C-alpha cells in the first residue's frame with residue numbers, strides 16, 4: 379500500500395516504519411468483528427433507544443480504536459530509536475546530540491471507552507550528557 383507521505387514527501391523520520399500486512403489484517407478482523415457484533419446486537423435489541431444504540435456502537439468500536447491508536451503510535455520513528463539511523467533520531471533537548479536507545483519500556487495509556495493501550499517504546503539516553511528521556515510520540 380502506498381502509505382508513505384504524499385506527493386513530494388519522503389520524510390526521513392518514517393524510513394523503516396513497521397507497517398502493512400499483519401497490521402492491516404488485524405484492523406480488518408477487528409472491524410469485521412465490530413460490524414458483525416453490531417448486526418447481531420441490532421437483531422437482539424430491535425427497540426433500542428438512540429442512547430443504547432450509541433453505547434453499543436461505542437463498545438464495539440472501542441477495541442478497534444484502541445488497536446489503531448497503539449499500532450499508529452508504535453509505527454512512529456520516535457518509538458523505535460534503536461532502529462532509526464542516527465541522523466533521523468530524536469535529539470537531546472539539552473545538548474542536541476542524537477540520542478541512543480537503552481532498551482524498551484512499556485507505558486500503558488488509558489483511552490476512551492475503558493480501553494488501555496500498551497505502548498512499548500525505546501528509552502533513550504543522550505550519549506553526551508547522560509540525560510534519559512522518552513522521545514515524544
Ligand SMILES: [Zn+2]
Pocket residue numbers: 470471472473474475504505506507508509
Ligand atoms: Zn544531552
